Amino acid sequence: MLEIKNLQASINGTGILCGLSLQVNAGEVHAIMGPNGSGKSTLAQVIAGNDAYEVTGGSIRFNDSDLLEQAPEERARDGIFLGFQYPVEIPGVNNAYLLKAALNARRTNEDLDEVDAFEFLKLAKEKMAMLGMDPKFLNRGVNEGFSGGEKKRNEILQMAILEPRLAVLDETDSGLDIDALRSVANGINALRHPDRAIVLVTHYQRLLDYVEPDFVHVLSGGRIVRSGDKSLALQLEEKGYDWLREAANA
């Protein structure tokens, strides 16, 4: 589904990703771990098409298309979803309004009929109940005055409604208390599907107790330095990242 080859990317002239390769198939859950500054968030942003990052080499293919040729909105409509580490506030724009517009953009792309306000509300309320969210969220400005935890839940809600093909969740677990973490994890697990792939970018193993990954990759210095199954995450928890850094340099 997603095939990244020798990807190189920089921001403001500083190289961050230095030849990263990754293959993700439908139905799989991958965890990308690594120390601060290793390029985890950059990878997520580049997949989504943020033009603040410059791709200087390599390729990304998503199903049959060359992702790097596509605008961010085209990627989104094709089913790529990025759960942001720091979801931005958009004052005055109704949360429900943005979500409905997003859903209809995606549906139109799939040749499905647009949903009307009633259908949308029904769908949104169903998903919110699953995530333990107050329906009042829908009438607030997008992330406006939300707490850190509320913003993250809102990202998961969007994902649940948009039903993407590929979800990249950037540090969705950071700043969550244990209850919030559990409901976010439930939201992610509910979306696991043979046709869908999920990439979890995370700093800690904590989330992986709830969402069990098929593969764990460790990113260091802009490359994947080790891949393994979920036991790799436990090893990291125990030994820290320095162990791998040394191993990589050896």
Place this chain on the structure above:
Amino acid sequence: MSTGPDNIENLVNRRYEHGFITDIDTESFQPGLDENVVRAISERKKEPEFMLEWRLRAYRQWRQMQEPTWAHVKFSPIDYEGISYFAAPKSDSDRPKSLDEVDPKLLETYDKLGIPLHERARLAGVAVDAVFDSVSVATTFKEKLSDVGVIFCPFSEAVRDHPELIKKYLGSVVPQRDNFFASLNSAVFSDGSFVYVPKGVRCPMELSTYFRINAANTGQFERTLIIADEGSYVSYLEGCTAPMRDENQLHAAVVELVALKDAEIKYSTVQNWYPGDENGVGGIYNFVTKRGDCRGANSKISWTQVETGSAITWKYPSCILRGENSVGEFYSVAVVNNHQQADTGTKMIHIGRNTRSTIVSKGISAGNAQSAYRGLVRVMPQADGARNHTQCDSLLIGKQCGAHTFPYIEVKNQSAKVEHEATTSKISADQLFYCRQRGISEENAVNMIVNGFCKEVFKELPMEFAVEAQALLNVSLEGAVG
């Protein structure tokens, strides 16, 4: 070729058929302004003597005044001797015969704005007889209004038919020598609207509906007077979301509102005059004086404006809160793009006890445009318990534009409570990327954010115009990003 008696008779009859109206309409004055021009205007309009005297007093005062320079706008000097002060409307033969002859770009804009089909021909200036039967609709409205005693007519008609009201109220809110442009208007005003709502009458319709069907070419010096007698209510909308083009570069209108005891006037403006091209060439100079007088106790005047057009906008719809417990409101969205400049805001003058005012101003700047909010809140010594709340927000799109805020607050009463909140924000790259990642195009994202920013003001507009105003904003900001 024979010119027998029959032919002569035919010719005479034909000329008579079109009457003096044709004669007046096809005549334009030479450029320049002196007392004779003022006299001639008054004469053309068949005005009574008092009106001429009034115009002449204004003219003499204007001659001694200087153009103001304090506004935050730049433009090359206006040659007042180079303007023709009595311009003839276009004759039907100069106009397009049908929509097929109208600039397709204009039609495309109507489409984007969702202007109803039957209004497009009139807006595009298609010759009257080709326009759908709007006349009968207008007549129905007129009957409905006269049933309840509401007078709504062209200003020039009111001067002839209701001189007692004109004498009593004209210039009572905006005096002849109020300011340079108001004086000029008082001397040479072309036409405009007159509204009188009798005691206790709630005007049965938005006067907008009527106006849109019946709007006349009122010229560059428009004069409007609205009087709401005790306990009455009226909602009036001027302008239109459709783009308006005009050969006259200078527009200096005056609007006066008078609300007597327990009366309420809601005045909404959608202004979309030609703003000039992307390089700042051309465009209307819109220098307007608008003021409402809450003359009676418990009266209320509410201004709502959506300003997207004109090269330069200079206007401050104001409220004089004279009556006890009277209320003044000002809700404004001003959008400037490319090289447009706007210096706009309001004045709230608290004179009566327990008077209240609310100001909500939303300024949006894009391209190379500059916008300024200029507002005065004045509380006079006798205005015990006066309250004001001002909220003034600016939104910037791009790097070359600017937003400026000039609040003036003068409080001469200890019990007054005056609050001023101001914010300036930018549409950030992060916000746009967030929306795009959700599958929403950059242009739609900008529209969404701008409309969210203006929501508080749009909800004050009459329903059908709120929808059009949103569309208008989107069109005005086309190409503002990227």
